[in-house]
Amino acid sequence: MRIVDIRERTAPIASPIANAFIDFSKMTLSLVAVVTDVIRDGKPVIGYGFNSNGRYGQGGLIRERFAPRILQAAPESLLDAEGGNLDPGKVWAAMFTNEKPGGHGERSVAMGTIDMAVWDAVAKIAGKPLFRLLAERAGLTADPRVFVYAAGGYYYPGKGLEGLAAEMQGYLDRGYTVVKMKIGGAPLADDCKRIETVLKLLPTGCKLAVDANGRFDLDTAIAYATALRQYALFWYEEAGDPLDYDLQAKLAEHYPGPMATGENLFSMQDARNLIRYGGMRPDRDWLQFDCALSYGLVEYLRTLEMLKANGWSWRRCIPHGGHQMSLNIAAGLGLGGNESYPDLFQPYGGFPHGVRVEAGHIMMPDLPGIGFEGKADLIAEMRSLAA
Secondary structure, three states: OOEEEEEEEEEEOOOOOEOOOOEOOOOEEEEEEEEEEEEEOOEEEEEEEEOOOOOOOOHHHHHHHHHHHHHHOOHHHHEOOOOOOEOHHHHHHHHOOOOOOOOOOOHHHHHHHHHHHHHHHHHHHHOOEHHHHHHHHHOOOOOOEEEEEEEOOOEOOOOOHHHHHHHHHHHHHOOOOEEEEEOOOOOHHHHHHHHHHHHOOOOOOOEEEEEOOOOOOHHHHHHHHHHHHHHOOOEEEOOOOOOOHHHHHHHHOOOOOOEEEOOOOOOHHHHHHHHHHOOOOOOOOEEOOOOOOOOOHHHHHHHHHHHHHOOOOHHHEOOOOOOHHHHHHHHHHOOOOEEEOOOOOOOOOOOOOOOOOEOOEEEOOOOOEOOHHHOHHHHHHHHHHHO
């Protein structure tokens, strides 16, 4: 058994939208296929992966540095103890050969993309959905019912309050009970009007989350916190720079409601510093680490063990990214749920066909691997890379 090829394509996911920090008009991602010599149903098993939105494609790093290290490794050095499947930890170690610690830069995205494809292949070789494989390995019972929220509410050119309301109503009509919108790209008074417009739509039991995408300095973050306290939000997300743990800790003194952050922390060590120094409160706050951006599931498992050692429940993790990889992790390891993009970043966002949101939850289908084959537009893109 061996990996015979690793292919990458940098694909556009451009959209005329913006958050408080960036616009997405030139956004790309990397799509990866890990081709094995294992045959199932007369065809080689191929694992697929891609990186989450918000970080650009990493084709150069994948093609020039990380894929060659895997392909040059002795095939038997990448297998599990029984020799019957790939060992994602060993593949990860091969990728990280000759890499210094710290200074993660964009390499965490490149490695996370390949890691996703490796886990997809591993679960397909085992003939199981990834979420069930993860639960078995962890000695847990998989729960196929996963909480999801709808992420949107970006700043569109010419989009006013009516357009924002129509978008959010569409998510509610599809069964979501929590919706998220952007803040920080307009003056505080205007953002409050946008928030109040959405709150008027919400039925009893539904909630709104807001996301500043790291835009604020401490004074602005506190000013927003003072205004937001009146709204009983689901969370106040990423107010300041993701590595400014002192800002996050001081903000907690001014905002008693739930806060969320972590999507732009790309290693277990950075996540640990957030827990140590960021003032995060395990009884109410949420952690959004995204395996596709942070060296993959191999590293995410280290992060989860760190959280357990520091008294955090894995139920406080709701990963960023809106991809099916994190859905499988949530179902298999008992996370708090997952972000989703019902309309944006297609064909990479969304769920397999037939999966519906009911009362804010979806049921995981029993598809081998991550389940990409259940989404026709996405698997067509993937197969075109592997052809």
